[in-house]
Amino acid sequence: MNFQLPPEIAELQQRTRRFIAEQVIPLETSETHSGHGPSPELRAELVARARAAGLLTPHASKEMGGLGLSHVAKAAVFEEAGYSWLGPTALNIHAPDEGNIHLMEEVATPAQKERWLRPQVEGRTRSCFAMTEPSPGAGADPSMLATTAVRDGDEYLISGTKWFITGAEGADYVIIMARMEDGSATMFLSDMDRPEIVLERSMDAMDACFAGGHGVLRFNNLRVPASDVLGEVGKGFRYAQVRLAPARLTHCMRWLGQARRAHDIALDYVRKRQAFGKPLAEHEGVGFMLADNDMDLQTARLHIWHTAWLLDQGEKGNFESSRAKVVCSEAEWRVVDRCVQMLGGQGVTMETPVMRIFMDMRAFRIYDGPSEVHRWSMARKLVHMAEKAAAGAHA
Structure with missing residues (x-):
């Protein structure tokens, strides 16, 4: 195996290292340690600096505005970004957004990508991924999924409670995992500013590096149109x-x-x-x-x-x-x-x-x-x- 990085990736690695040292680490002292991650204002400043440096959302496809990094390239760049706890936020590669961007690229329809994914790749929005639930719901065992989705004409009614939802506070959209009537699971997309979505509280946590912290979400008969199913029904x-x-x-x-x-x-x-x-x-x-x-x-x-x-x-x-x-x-x-x-x-x-x-x-x-x-x-x-x-x- 050849462990030498291609010249363009090695250059990007070094550019990321310099950016973190010169533009990100100095902002660590301005952060308030609230336990719920960087403030929206600090995130906006970090994202603006990464955008100016040409390093924003590098893992996204070139079509969406990213650099289209391979997984090996991500290994080199993400390690450098992680040198500061603010680095992943700056580059827009933090959890859960990084994983959600990857999933949306793979599964979302063109219309869904334009509505939710493109603004996220541009650093204008954040997301969360709602799967984990309080007992007796899904945790390390996702088959225990308790949140339900019931078909109602051309819509689905989603009800249930999720917790440890990283980035919930301040997120613009959510990917919801819910159980169907036949026992399968489906993913749904929804804007977070819906009255049927309630952020019950942000949980006090040991970590303080994730924007939006970790929240408890309740879905009260949230209506989601069939067009906002992510991928195919039953393949969650x-x-x-x-x-x-x-x-x-x-x-x-x-x-x-x-x-x-x-x-x-x-x-x-x-x-x-x-x-x-x-x-x-x-x-x-x-x-x-x-x-x-x-x-x-x-x-x-x-x-x-x-x-x-x-x-x-x-x-x-x-x-x-x-x-x-x-x-x-x-x-x-x-x-x-x-x-x-x-x-x-x-x-x-x-x-x-x-x-x-x-x-x-x-x-x-x-x-x-x-x-x-x-x-x-x-x-x-x-x-x-x-x-x-x-x-x-x-x-």
């Missing part, structure tokens, strides 16, 4: 996989940038901070943590690049994206945790960005499927592949 679970496999991987890319930022901060600190007559970095215990960080960062990057390469070959990559999601979420978390330890007292205060990164990243082992669910899914597939191979050997 299939479309969820179209969205989730790449979205798992882009989470890994962005958080790798944050883990690298924490490592750089800790490395700079332990080179300069003296203890017991020499720099901390010269103490074996600290040196081992630095080495372990480097190994975890490289392991995560290789999983990302390999899975991205498979997706670029047209593979579904469901198994590999699950594997990458577990490996990256746990490796990147270990990196940040070690950085807190190396920084000592500074690691548990806002004196450096590391505490903020630590708090934001912990949820990554839960978002887009907990590590345990991915391991369980992988184990089932491994057994199935082994049984299939054994059956073929005896045929």
